[in-house]
Amino acid sequence: MENLGKYDVIIIGGSYAGLSAGMALGRSLRQVLIIDSGSPCNQQTPHSHNFITQDGQKPSVIASIAKEQVLQYPTVEYINAFATNGIRNGKSFVIQTDRGERFESDKLLFATGIKDIMPAIGGFAEAWAKSIVHCPYCHGYEIRNKKTGILLNGAKAFHMASLLNNLTDQITILTAGEPDFTQEQLAKFKKHNIAIVEKKVKEIEQQDGQIAQVLFEDNSRLALDALYAGLPFEQHSEIPKQLGCETTEEGYIKVDGFQKTTVDGVFACGDNSSMMRSVSNAVATGGVAGAMLNKELVDDRF
Structure with a gap:
């Protein structure tokens, strides 16, 4: 297993919520790694609606523009991989990927979405x-x-x-x-x-x-x-559970009003922690999470 560096924040999930958080952190000069497997929850959705300035746009286009803009910030990195495991290492977190890599960070953000469970109905x-x-x-x-x-x-x-x-x-x-x-x-x-x-x-x-x-x-x-x-669902990532993050009765990651989970240093945003399943909500909660992660880093270091 290859160790590949230390970051302020690792964001697992690089769709709308994760990218929104990445922008907030990048603009605060935080060293950020976004790990994304390329499987957004809405990958079959042809158009996104009820999102001002982007009404009717293809979700993939919104994500592509967002990724391009976020990666203009030099302290933000992005890799295409699936995060398989996570552990706490003292005050830090270590994330392993399916590519055999290990990354470490002071804080974690899960923007991992959910997986719908399809019924046994043809078509x-x-x-x-x-x-x-x-x-x-x-x-x-x-x-x-x-x-x-x-x-x-x-x-x-x-x-x-x-x-x-x-x-x-x-x-x-x-x-x-x-x-x-x-x-x-x-x-x-x-x-x-x-x-x-x-x-x-x-x-x-x-x-x-x-x-x-x-x-x-x-x-x-x-x-x-x-x-x-309305479909049943499961979390797209098992790592929050590995780290001890509590979930709600409905199966969402439990967060407070600032997107903080029940585990110190760990945040969640987007569909994995909200029944308000939309691109606009993912972007909004990602922005909040990014700002609150930066505040925690400030509180730790100032």
């Missing part, structure tokens, strides 16, 4: 982030007035239906089993002509990621243009 993965989406703020305007399904049940389905009712009057909730709604919620659905289908989904019939129909287990079909779904 679902191909349509995910294209015509099967998770967020009406990110995608709702583009699929307004369309035949829209909601693959959820209970309170989550009710909440999503309430948000979508302003965007389309063609909503069908696919509960994939017995509906779990109160009488008051059912009355709301009836008032707004929202249908409920209890059948389990067998397959998504799609072409190049665009839904045509949903095929149910009884071989009946429902024509749809778009589908909202």
Whole structure:
């Protein structure tokens, strides 16, 4: 294992959140290493929305411009690798990569995102982030007035239906089993002509990621243009767990208002620590994390 230097901060994850933090730290002349494996959470998403100045831009273009700008700061380095292990070494941290390298730093930032766990439904993965989406703020305007399904049940389905009712009057909730709604919620659905289908989904019939129909287990079909779904997820990196970072009940890395985890010297930002899953939120939390990391370095050394 090759030892390759000491940094003020190692940032694991070089997408929107990590790059935003890297810029804040680079502008404070901090020695920073960004380690990125090139697998952003939204790599299938064709366009980013609800992000002022970048509305409708391809996420890969936003990331490319951000990387170019961040690397203009001479104290920031960037490598393409996957961080495999992390340990505390006294007051420092040592990170190992899949390329056989070891890097050391005083502080750590995880901007590692999450991995969606796809259901065993044919065609679902191909349509995910294209015509099967998770967020009406990110995608709702583009699929307004369309035949829209909601693959959820209970309170989550009710909440999503309430948000979508302003965007389309063609909503069908696919509960994939017995509906779990109160009488008051059912009355709301009836008032707004929202249908409920209890059948389990067998397959998504799609072409190049665009839904045509949903095929149910009884071989009946429902024509749809778009589908909202909430997926289970797992952390993209195991290193926060290795270091003892606590997680929330939902599975996010627990952070305070300054993006600090429960482990001293370790911060997290972006999708790994927030249910507000968007490029704009990743950039915002990365900026906060970068500033707070710099403050900790100042407090340690001044």
